[in-house]
Amino acid sequence: MRYVINPPAVVTVPTADGADFPVHRIYCVGRNYAEHAQEMGFSGREPPFFFLKPADTVVPVADGATGQIEYPTLTSNFHHEIELVVAIGIGGSHIQAADAARHIWGYAVGLDMTRRDLQTEMKKQGRPWCIGKAFEQSAPIGPLLPLAQTGELTAGAITLAVNGTRRQTGDLKELIWNVNETIEALSRAWTLQPGDLIYTGTPAGVGAVVRGDVMEGAIDGLGTLRVAVH
Numbered sequence: 001m002r003y004v005i006n007p008p009a010v011v012t013v014p015t016a017d018g019a020d021f022p023v024h025r026i027y028c029v030g031r032n033y034a035e036h037a038q039e040m041g042f043s044g045r046e047p048p049f050f051f052l053k054p055a056d057t058v059v060p061v062a063d064g065a066t067g068q069i070e071y072p073t074l075t076s077n078f079h080h081e082i083e084l085v086v087a088i089g090i091g092g093s094h095i096q097a098a099d100a101a102r103h104i105w106g107y108a109v110g111l112d113m114t115r116r117d118l119q120t121e122m123k124k125q126g127r128p129w130c131i132g133k134a135f136e137q138s139a140p141i142g143p144l145l146p147l148a149q150t151g152e153l154t155a156g157a158i159t160l161a162v163n164g165t166r167r168q169t170g171d172l173k174e175l176i177w178n179v180n181e182t183i184e185a186l187s188r189a190w191t192l193q194p195g196d197l198i199y200t201g202t203p204a205g206v207g208a209v210v211r212g213d214v215m216e217g218a219i220d221g222l223g224t225l226r227v228a229v230h
């Protein structure tokens with residue numbers, strides 16, 4: 001192969017045992033906890049919907065480290081969304097919920113960072129959300145733990161604190177569309193590939209961070225993700 005420019009590096013997320021998970025795509029689920037849907041002005045179990053972030057928006061944060069992100073351009077309302085991230089190990093399309101777990105490689109704690117003011121403006125105009133969601137460093141993520149170690153994660157606290165003050169609190173069992181149902185719905189629209197990450201949605205309490213803030217997200221069984229904003 002003779003490339004005409006240098007090919008982009010493979011984006012990876014570290015695994016708990018020191019290996020690396022190569023990232024293919026990042027799918028995100030919108031409004032997947034009832035209370036968060038309500039705080040965004042919606043209610044009920046509407047069908048799941050999805051958006052994507054480019055793979056290179058990932059900011060991998062090693063166990064015990066503090067990730068560093070830059071306050072992004074164009075926004076004055078930069079929001080945190082703590083989320084369970086599912087890593088796909090075996091791809092497929094039209095995956096049934098009952099069969100979804102065998103497609104999961106593992107899990108991590110992630111942040112779906114959002115330029116809320118830009119997202120809101122695009123929504124208002126009926127335009128794509130990309131500028132609000134799919135910008136550089138918008139997908140911090142902690143180390144991946146294999147499902148073989150954690151078992152299927154269907155319940156457990158999911159929380160986020162900023163500078164030590166709790167902002168978001170939820171439980172994985174409050175997901176409107178659980179992980180298996182999400183994989184079923186997603187795999188009808190796209191053929192999932194090994195290396196895909198799914199950010200599964202955020203519980204209530206989203207809010208803004210500013211330069212100098214430190215976010216600490218945690219999910220039972222997955223540990224803590226710490227990220228500082230510069």
Ligand code: MN
Pocket residue numbers: 028029030031081083112199201202
């Ligand atoms: Mn989100």
